[in-house]
Amino acid sequence: MAHTTRRQFMTKAAAATAGIAALTLAAPARADGHARTHQVAIKGFTFQPAQLTIQAGDTVTFVNEDGAPHTATANNRSFDTGRLTRGQSASLRFDQPGRYAYFCEIHPMMKALLVVE
Ligand SMILES: [Cu+2]
Known part of the structure; x- marks a missing residue:
């Protein structure tokens, strides 16, 4: 069992404004009850x-393995890990299908894509 810490990164109002429920812990999990946790390493x-690519209801844990601080921030601001220093992680659950391009706010040339099916 992975030891992940769930943190609330946005208020419900902010999430509603963004049109998502991705960070709402009360949202239902996948119908089959087998939501998974995926890991994205931030290194180099x-x-x-x-x-x-993940399924709606899954969780992604972003782990910073670099000495430098990083964030994983959606281009549309629908999610944001906040600043992660070395060894820190943030777990976010994604309930809304879509293609979420994201980047590091500290190093904007760092880009990636999360697809929620
Ligand atoms: Cu960075």
Whole structure:
């Protein structure tokens, strides 16, 4: 069992404004009850994998393995891990299908894509 910490990164009002329920813990999980947790490593100033496809209801844990601080921030601001220093992680659940391009706010050349099916 992975030891992940769930953190609320946006208020419900902010999430509603963004048109998503991705960070609402009360939202239903996948119908089959087998929501998974995926991991994206942030290392070498890259997101690995650079493209990840998950199912709605799944959780993604972003782990910063670099010495430099990073964020994983949606281009449309629908999600944001906030600043992660070395060894820190943030777990976000995605309930709304879509293609979410994201980047690092500190190093905007760092880009990746999350696809929620
Ligand atoms: Cu960065």
